[in-house]
Amino acid sequence: MAGANGDILVDMRNIEKSYGGVHALRGVNLSIRRGEIVGLLGDNGAGKSTLIKVLSGAVPYTSGEIVIKGRPVRMRSTLDAIANGIETIYQDSALVPQLSIARNLFLGRELRKGPRFLDRLDLDRMNGVAAELLRRVGISKNIPPTTPIGSLSGGERQAVAIARAMYFESDLIILDEPTNNLGVAETQGVLRFVREARDTGHSCVFIAHNIHHVFQVVDRIVVMRRGTIVSDDLSPRTSSIQEVEDIITGEPVAA
Amino acid sequence: MANSTSALPAHPPRPGALRAFVSKPEFGPLVLLVGMIVVFTSINPAFLSLTNIGNALTFTVELGFIALAMTLLMTAGEFDLSVGSVFGFAPVVMWTLVNTGTMPLGLAFLVALLLALGIGLISGLFVTRLAIPSFLVTLGMLLVVRGTALWLTDGFPQRTWNAGEQWLAQVLVGEICMGGEGVGCAGGLRIYMSLIWFAIIAVAFHYLLTGTRFGNWIQATGGNPGAARNRGVKTGRVKIILFMLSALLAAFAGAISSIRVSAANPNSGTGYELEVIAMVVIGGTVLTGGRGTIVGTVLGVLILRLMRNGIVMIGVPGLAYNIFIGAIILGMMALHSGLERRHNPGT
Numbered sequence: 001m002a003g004a005n006g007d008i009l010v011d012m013r014n015i016e017k018s019y020g021g022v023h024a025l026r027g028v029n030l031s032i033r034r035g036e037i038v039g040l041l042g043d044n045g046a047g048k049s050t051l052i053k054v055l056s057g058a059v060p061y062t063s064g065e066i067v068i069k070g071r072p073v074r075m076r077s078t079l080d081a082i083a084n085g086i087e088t089i090y091q092d093s094a095l096v097p098q099l100s101i102a103r104n105l106f107l108g109r110e111l112r113k114g115p116r117f118l119d120r121l122d123l124d125r126m127n128g129v130a131a132e133l134l135r136r137v138g139i140s141k142n143i144p145p146t147t148p149i150g151s152l153s154g155g156e157r158q159a160v161a162i163a164r165a166m167y168f169e170s171d172l173i174i175l176d177e178p179t180n181n182l183g184v185a186e187t188q189g190v191l192r193f194v195r196e197a198r199d200t201g202h203s204c205v206f207i208a209h210n211i212h213h214v215f216q217v218v219d220r221i222v223v224m225r226r227g228t229i230v231s232d233d234l235s236p237r238t239s240s241i242q243e244v245e246d247i248i249t250g251e252p253v254a255a
Numbered sequence: 256m257a258n259s260t261s262a263l264p265a266h267p268p269r270p271g272a273l274r275a276f277v278s279k280p281e282f283g284p285l286v287l288l289v290g291m292i293v294v295f296t297s298i299n300p301a302f303l304s305l306t307n308i309g310n311a312l313t314f315t316v317e318l319g320f321i322a323l324a325m326t327l328l329m330t331a332g333e334f335d336l337s338v339g340s341v342f343g344f345a346p347v348v349m350w351t352l353v354n355t356g357t358m359p360l361g362l363a364f365l366v367a368l369l370l371a372l373g374i375g376l377i378s379g380l381f382v383t384r385l386a387i388p389s390f391l392v393t394l395g396m397l398l399v400v401r402g403t404a405l406w407l408t409d410g411f412p413q414r415t416w417n418a419g420e421q422w423l424a425q426v427l428v429g430e431i432c433m434g435g436e437g438v439g440c441a442g443g444l445r446i447y448m449s450l451i452w453f454a455i456i457a458v459a460f461h462y463l464l465t466g467t468r469f470g471n472w473i474q475a476t477g478g479n480p481g482a483a484r485n486r487g488v489k490t491g492r493v494k495i496i497l498f499m500l501s502a503l504l505a506a507f508a509g510a511i512s513s514i515r516v517s518a519a520n521p522n523s524g525t526g527y528e529l530e531v532i533a534m535v536v537i538g539g540t541v542l543t544g545g546r547g548t549i550v551g552t553v554l555g556v557l558i559l560r561l562m563r564n565g566i567v568m569i570g571v572p573g574l575a576y577n578i579f580i581g582a583i584i585l586g587m588m589a590l591h592s593g594l595e596r597r598h599n600p601g602t
Contacts, residue, residue, distance in 0.1 A: 078485045094485065096478035098545040099471070107475055108486030110468040120466045 009034045009171055009203050010055070010086075015064035017050055024050040025061070026227040032172060037194060037204045039218035039236075041211065041248055046224040048207055052174050055205070056088035057081035069171075085171035089161040089178065097150035102130035104149055105164050133163040137193050155186030162193045166202060173197055174205045179213045191217045211241055223247045280539025280546065283590045284554040287583070291558065295565035302568050309445040313515070315560040316453035317508045318527060319553070322534040323453075323460050324504040326552040328497040329535055330464065331490075332477035332544025333382060333389040335498060338505040338531060340400035341371050342524030345506030346513030347404045350413035360421045368506050374400060375502030379495030397528070404521035413519040424514045427452070449511045456504075461549035473497070477544025533580060534559050537587045558583065 010032040017025040025047050032038055042048045053059035055066070057075040066073055068084050075081055081088070088094075095104045103110075106126050112119040130145035137159045149157060158178050165173045175194065179187045194204055194217050208214050214221065214236075221234040221244060231247050276282060295302040321338045328335055345367040352363035374396060381392040426448060433444040464470040475483035476490040483490050505524075513519040536542055537558055538551030559580060567573050 079487055082485075082487070088485075094482050096475045096482050096545070098478040099474055103471055103474075107471065107483065108488050110471055112468060119468070120462075121468060121471065123466075 007034055008032070009069065011067040012051075012055065013065040013067065015051070015054060015066070016062045017047075017054060017059065018062050023227050025054070027064070028224075028227075028229055030222065030229060030232065032203050032205065034171070034203055035198060035201050036219045037198050037206055037217055039214040039221045040205055040207045040224065041214060041221060041244065042224035043248055045226075046248075047227040048224045049176070051224065052088070052176060052205060052207060055081070055172075056086060056174055058088070082170075085169070086174065087165035087168070087170035087172070088174040088176065089158065089165065090176050094161045095149045095157055098148060100146045100148055101134070101143070101152075101160055102126040102145040104160060105130050105133065105145075105167065109168070129167070133167055134160075136166075137163045137196060153186060155182050155189045158182075158190045159193050162190075162197060166197055166200060170202060172203045172205065174207075176207050177209065178206070179208050179210060187213060211244065215241060225250055278594055280548055280591060280594070281551045281554060283587055283594075284538050284551055284558060287587070288554055288558050288561070291561060291565060295561070295569055298569040302565055305444040307564070307568070311561055311564045312450050313447050314564075315556055316447075316449050317512045317515075318531055318534065318560070319453050319556040320456065320504045320508040320511075321501070321527065321531045322552050322556050323456055323549060324497070324501040325531050326535050326538070326540050326547050326549055327460060327464060327473055328494075328501045329532075329540050329542060330477050330544060330547025331473045331494050331497050332480065333494055333498070334393070334532060334542070335375075335378065335389065335501045336393040336528045337374065337378065337396035337400055338501060339524035339527035340397045340404070341374055341502050341505040342509035342512070342527055343521055344400045344404040345371055345509040346519040346523075347408055347413055347521050349510055350513065350519040351407060354414055361423050364423060364510055367510060368503055371502040371506030372499045375499035376495060378502070379498035382498070383491035383494050401521075401525075408521045410521060412521070413513075427511050428515045447515065449515070452511075457549055457553055464547060464549055469493070474545060474547070477541075478546070530559065530580075533584055537583060539587075539591060541591075 008031050010030075012028060012030045015025050015028045015030075016023070028047070028051060030051070040048045040052065050059060054061045054075070057078040057080045060076065066075060068086075073080070073084050075084075078088070096107065099107070102123070103126070106129075111122040111125050111129075113122040113125075114120050127145045134143060134145060143152070143156070149160065152160070158175075162173065162175075173194075178190050178194075182190065191213065194206060197204060198219075206214060206218055216236075218236060220232075221236060221239070222229055223231040223234065223244065225248070230250075234244060234247070292303070301307060321342065325335065325338065348370060349360070349363045349367040352358050352366060353360050357363070358366070378389070378392050378396050381387055382389045429448045431446050431448065431451075433446070464473060472483065472488045472490075472493050475486075475488055476493045480490050509524060512523065532542075534555040535547075535552050536555075538548060538553070538555030540547040540551060562579055562583070563573075563576055566576060566579060
């Protein structure tokens with residue numbers, strides 16, 4: 001399997017997080033290799049959402065260490081995470097609905113031309129790159145890069161967000177419930193973009209309530225329960241959905 | 256398992272050029288403006304006379320300056336109720352400094368603009384650092400600034416009658432006569448320099464909003480602040496700059512107005528904030544932010560001022576003006592909301 005024994009991209013060591021007296025994370029250790037898709041599963045309140053918020057810089061952790069590409073880093077904000085090559089894609093919160101696809105792709109990193117202080121957006125180049133990216137993720141049909149995000153479907157928006165992470169060479173793309181509220185065809189589209197990202201060398205952490213979606217796309221399944229990781233090397237090729245569900249709920253695994 | 260190579264469902268066909276034009280936020284105000292001119296002119300042909308156009312344009316631009324800056328601020332998701340107060344406050348400060356012999360007009364003008372920038376900065380800091388809604392912050396600022404103007408002057412207007420000889424007065428509001436003769440510019444089109452300033456600033460702001468990185472950030476700040484911040488856009492700084500810009504242009508407009516009418520009244524500009532916001536929203540800028548149009552605002556400014564001028568010329572009592580303005584606002588909002596639902600489902 002691609003990158004099954006590849007080098008380690010992100011290493012989270014003994015991460016603890018408590019909100020007041022509540023221990024949301026109790027010493028989590030998780031390694032993510034280059035070019036693998038990790039499915040993060042767990043019941044509500046298991047801590048998977050807190051874990052990815054820590055990894056995306058949205059929530060500060062109480063103690064522990066995050067090592068990226070062999071270098072310890074401190075995550076204080078989402079900007080720190082982006083600077084370290086970690087891109088998080090939340091449904092509907094990553095894009096500006098009023099702006100065009102191209103303007104969203106380059107938001108904060110706009111291409112410009114002209115003299116300093118009188119520079120202007122290089123819309124031709126931005127639109128050109130955007131059209132090329134849309135072709136790569138396979139949604140170029142009928143959709144010019146000048147289309148506002150607001151008139152795209154949910155799946156198309158996910159695709160734009162994923163395309164952006166791919167273009168800016170993010171090493172790790174975190175997808176939080178990317179298939180929620182999507183139709184069957186759109187879900188398949190999003191799963192295809194995730195595979196496309198993996199095949200071009202990006203790692204992904206994929207969170208979804210729908211265990212079938214997870215099974216279709218991931219290389220490795222990590223299960224959390226009550227703030228800790230209870231299993232981190234299940235493969236969708238060797239385990240059944242029933243087995244994984246039992247681990248999630250904490251039922252004794254039938255031998 | 257479903258065929259994972261299938262593309263996403265095909266999109267409905269995109270609207271053609273004509274439908275795209277109709278769906279633009281500027282389309283409604285443009286139709287209204289043309290309709291107004293046709294109706295007013297057919298009832299009273301003098302409406303389109305050069306004298307009347309010259310007069311109408313003169314009064315137009317003073318509120319127009321504020322509306323241009325307010326467009327950018329509202330696109331970023333905030334608005335400023337203190338502009339009318341600043342409009343009255345800045346010239347009072349300027350003429351007080353001149354009349355007491357403290358400094359020449361040019362310097363006093365700069366001091367007034369700097370004070371306005373300070374007012375905008377304070378409003379911006381309150382809104383962004385303390386996370387207080389701009390409605391409340393600028394309402395407080397409205398009272399503070401108006402109160403200061405009244406207190407400084409004991410409520411009396413400041414003398415300005417030596418303004419005519421000043422070079423600054425010529426630069427800001429000097430008359431330009433096109434094709435006419437004599438003192439009254441008989442038979443020609445008389446415009447003031449302020450109209451030219453308005454045109455320059457309108458073009459500059461349109462370009463700023465649509466063609467520059469800062470313009471992209473303004474729209475992102477109003478459209479989805481969380482997403483903008485996640486991409487490294489300093490949304491707080493964007494808003495503070497725009498609050499300062501709106502106060503600056505309100506002061507600029509106030510100074511121009513005081514020179515033109517030769518009076519700096521501490522009460523002038525009362526109620527302008529609402530008229531300016533009306534101009535901006537009629538033009539198609541969204542009150543909640545994210546989408547703004549300078550072209551629409553210019554149309555909105557013209558609609559409100561020509562309406563004021565036109566209903567008098569066709570013999571409707573001037574006091575009925577507000578009825579028409581209110582009806583236009585309601586009608587335009589209904590139109591924009593209808594277009595929004597038709598063209599951007601799911602936004």
